[in-house]
C-alpha cells in the first residue's frame with residue numbers, strides 16, 4: 098500500500114538546514130498495523146505528513162497504492178485525503194468555533210454525504226472513541242485535551258479510510274481511555290482490514306501493533322515484527 | 331460541497347466577528363444607498379424638467395426672430411430683433427395646413443399700476459388660441475377672445491401672482507382697471523397658477539389682445555414669438571420644415587444658415603433638457619459609485635484579514651479533503667453574503683433618503699425598478715470581484731504550512 102524510497106526532508110529556515118528525514122525507505126502492506134517510535138524531534142511527524150500526502154519530500158519517491166504522489170495533481174491529492182486517509186494530528190487541529198459534532202462531520206461535508214447520514218456516522222464514531230453525548234454540542238475549544246484528542250480520532254474515522262494515520266493518538270489520554278482507543282484501532286485493523294500507522298512514545302501502546310519501526314535523527318534504526326502483540330478483546 | 335453547507339459555514343464564520351462584519355456591510359450599505367438615492371434624485375429632476383416643459387403646451391413649435399443659426403458673426407439677442415411680423419404669423423396660418431393653431435405674441439415688460447399699487451410685469455399681447463396652445467386655464471373670468479382682438483378691446487387677463495401683487499389676497503380683480511403706459515385696461519380674467527415652467531413665471535403676467543398691444547403699446551406690428559401647434563407628434567418635423575421654408579421665402583433669404591428667425595421644436599427642447607438632466611444624474615451616480623468602490627475595498631480588506639486569521643482552519647480543511655474550489659467558494663460565499671445584505675439594506679436606505687428628500691426638501695425623486703435591480707447586481711458583482719482575490723489566496727495554501735501557521 099505504501100512504498101517510500103529514499104525519502105529525505107530538509108527544512109530550511111534562513112541559513113539553517115534541518116535534516117528531518119535522511120534516506121528513509123520502507124513499505125507498508127495493506128492490512129498492516131505499524132507503530133512508529135522514536136525520541137522527540139526524530140522526524141516522526143514529518144514522515145507521517147509525507148505518508149498522508151500533506152507534505153512533499155525534498156527528495157525521494159513516495160508511492161501510495163502504486164501511484165507516484167509527486168506526479169499527482171492537487172485535485173487528485175485532495176481526493177486521496179478525502180477518500181483514503183484518516184489523519185489524527187498531534188495537535189488535534191479542531192475547528193474551535195464549531196461544535197464537536199460539526200468537527201467530526203466536516204470530512205463528510207467535503208465527501209458530499211447527505212446531512213442525516215453524516216450525523217449518524219459521526220455519532221457512531223464519537224461513541225467508538227468513548228465520547229459521551231453530553232459533549233457533542235460543546236464547541237471544540239470548550240472540552241478537555243483528552244476529549245479533543247478523541248474528537249480528532251473520531252474525525253479521522255468517519256470517512257471510513259483505508260489508511261489511518263495517527264500521530265500520538267493516546268498522548269493525552271489516561272490508560273483506560275487509551276485502551277479504548279487502541280481497541281477501536283485494533284478492531285478496524287482486524288475486522289475491517291484497515292491499514293494503520295501510528296506514532297507513539299509509549300512502548301505499551303506500540304505493543305498493540307503488528308510491527309514496530311524505530312526512528313532516530315531521521316534515520317530508521319529498527320523495523321521488525323512485534324512478536325508480543327497485545328490483542329484487546 | 332452543497333449549497334446549504336456553504337451557507338452554513340459562511341454564516342457561522344461571519345457571526346464570529348459581528349462588529350467587523352457589520353462595519354464591512356455598512357460600507358456597502360452607504361455605497362448602494364447613495365447610488366440609489368442619487369439616481370432617484372437625478373431621475374426625479376429629469377422627470378420634473380420634462381413635465382414642466384410639457385406644461386407649456388404639447389406638440390409645439392416656436393418661431394422667434396433674429397437668431398441666425400450657424401453664422402459665426404455677432405448675433406442679436408433672441409426676441410429682441412424685429413424680423414417677425416403679424417403678417418408672417420397670418421401667412422403661416424393661411425398657407426400651411428398642418429399649422430392648426432397659430433398664436434403670435436408680443437411680449438414686453440411694463441410698469442403696471444392699479445389704484446395705489448404698482449408692479450413691473452411682463453405683458454403678452456396675443457390671440458385667443460394662445461390659451462389652447464399653451465394650456466392656460468382660467469381661475470375666474472375668461473381669456474382674451476377673438477372678438478377682443480378684432481375690436482382692439484382694452485381688456486387684460488392677469489396671472490395669479492400679478493393679481494395678488496396688485497389687488498391683494500382674496501379680492502376679485504375682475505372688472506377692475508389696470509393702467510399700462512397711461513392706458514387703462516379692464517380685467518376680464520385671472521389664470522390658474524401654473525408654477526415655474528423654466529421659462530420665467532407664467533403666473534406673474536398680463537395677457538392683452540395682440541392688436542391692442544400693437545396699436546397702443548408697441549406702435550408697430552412686429553411680434554416676439556409665434557407659437558404653432560399641430561395635432562400629431564409625427565407631423566412636427568414636417569411642419570417645422572414647412573414653416574422655415576415659408577419664412578425664408580417671405581424674408582427673401584436664400585441661404586437657410588442666414589435665417590433671421592429660428593424655428594424651435596418643443597421636442598428638441600425636451601431632449602436637450604433631458605440630456606442635461608441625464609448628465610447630472612450620471613454625475614451624481616458616479617460620485618456615489620466611488621463610495622461603492624470604497625465599500626468594495628472594505629470587503630476585500632476584511633476578507634484578506636479573515637483569510638490570514640483562518641490560515642490554520644484552511645489548512646485543516648484541505649488536510650481532510652477539501653478541494654481548492656471548496657475553499658475558494660466558501661470565502662467567496664462569505665463576501666457575497668456581506669454584499670448581498672449590504673445591498674439589501676442599502677436599497678432600503680436609499681429609498682429612505684429619497685423619500686426624506688422628497689418630503690423635506692420638496693424635490694421630486696423617482697426610484698426606478700431598474701436602478702434597484704442594477705444596485706443589487708452591482709453589489710453581488712462587488713462581492714465576487716473583491717472577494718475573488720482573498721478567496722483565491724486562501725485556496726492556494728499548502729495544507730501543512732497552513733496548519734503550522736501561528
Ligand SMILES: Nc1ncnc2c1ncn2[C@@H]1O[C@H](COP(=O)(O)OP(=O)(O)OP(=O)(O)O)[C@@H](O)[C@H]1O
Nearest residue numbers: 108109110115117136137138139140141142143144
Ligand atoms: N516546519 C519546520 N521548519 C523547520 N524545522 C522543522 C519543521 N518541522 C519540523 N522541523 C524539524 O524537523 C525535525 C523533526 O521534526 P518532527 O516534528 O518530525 O519531530 P517528531 O519526531 O514528530 O517529534 P515529537 O515526538 O516531539 O513530535 C525537528 O528537528 C524539527 O525541529
Ligand SMILES: [Mg+2]
Nearest residue numbers: 141142187264
Ligand atoms: Mg511529532
